[in-house]
Amino acid sequence: MEDLIKKRINKSINIKQVLLQDKNLIKITNNIVDLCIKTIKSNNKILFCGNGGSAADAQHLAAELSGRFYINRKPINAEALHVNSSYITAVGNDFSFNDIYSRALQAKGIKGDVLIGLSTSGNSKNILSAFKIAKKMNITTVGFTGNSDNKLSKKSDFLIAIPSDETPRIQECHMLIGHIICELIESNLFS
Numbered sequence: 001m002e003d004l005i006k007k008r009i010n011k012s013i014n015i016k017q018v019l020l021q022d023k024n025l026i027k028i029t030n031n032i033v034d035l036c037i038k039t040i041k042s043n044n045k046i047l048f049c050g051n052g053g054s055a056a057d058a059q060h061l062a063a064e065l066s067g068r069f070y071i072n073r074k075p076i077n078a079e080a081l082h083v084n085s086s087y088i089t090a091v092g093n094d095f096s097f098n099d100i101y102s103r104a105l106q107a108k109g110i111k112g113d114v115l116i117g118l119s120t121s122g123n124s125k126n127i128l129s130a131f132k133i134a135k136k137m138n139i140t141t142v143g144f145t146g147n148s149d150n151k152l153s154k155k156s157d158f159l160i161a162i163p164s165d166e167t168p169r170i171q172e173c174h175m176l177i178g179h180i181i182c183e184l185i186e187s188n189l190f191s
Contacts, residue, residue, distance in 0.1 A: 008168075015162065015169050016176065025160065029177055032142055032158050033184040039114045039140075040189060045077035047109060047139075049101045049127055050118035053171050054144075055082050057178065058118050064182040073190040081105065081130075101130035111138040119143070120170040122150025122161075131155040144177070146170040 048058035058080045065078035081104040091100045115134045117127040122145035131141045143156030153159050162173040
């Protein structure tokens with residue numbers, strides 16, 4: 001078991017080393033931070049969506065912004081679109097699970113908002129549907145995926161594509177980049 005533990009830690013370190021050397025990813029991450037700062041300064045909001053573990057990550061990142069990260073400060077307008085379980089089950093039952101985020105976006109989103117969708121496969125139908133609605137509403141889209149050969153990569157205005165096919169490694173990197181984005185948003189708005 002110890003060998004497996006070391007192997008998994010090493011895989012995580014290795015993928016993060018690849019990210020560290022990826023100048024394009026660093027630039028895109030910086031551009032996303034700039035976009036989010038502009039969005040908040042314009043009194044717009046940052047919305048998140050994901051499924052399963054990515055839903056938990058989306059909710060976690062929204063909480064970092066709407067609560068606090070390092071600094072005790074006023075809240076940033078950020079929300080995960082799936083936190084109302086009655087809504088999710090009603091829309092899933094009455095319409096389709098593929099509609100849960102697009103309908104929530106139509107209700108809560110406005111022009112100038114940012115929608116961040118987390119999907120390790122990049123092929124989640126409900127997130128793709130939300131990104132399609134976002135385009136119509138002039139909401140900027142940010143995709144967090146695994147390897148960039150997926151449908152979400154083609155629908156995202158900004159893309160964080162983790163070069164891996166392993167869901168746990170992708171999610172670990174999504175949280176790393178997500179935490180960096182939260183830290184930089186907070187420090188730029190409130191330092």
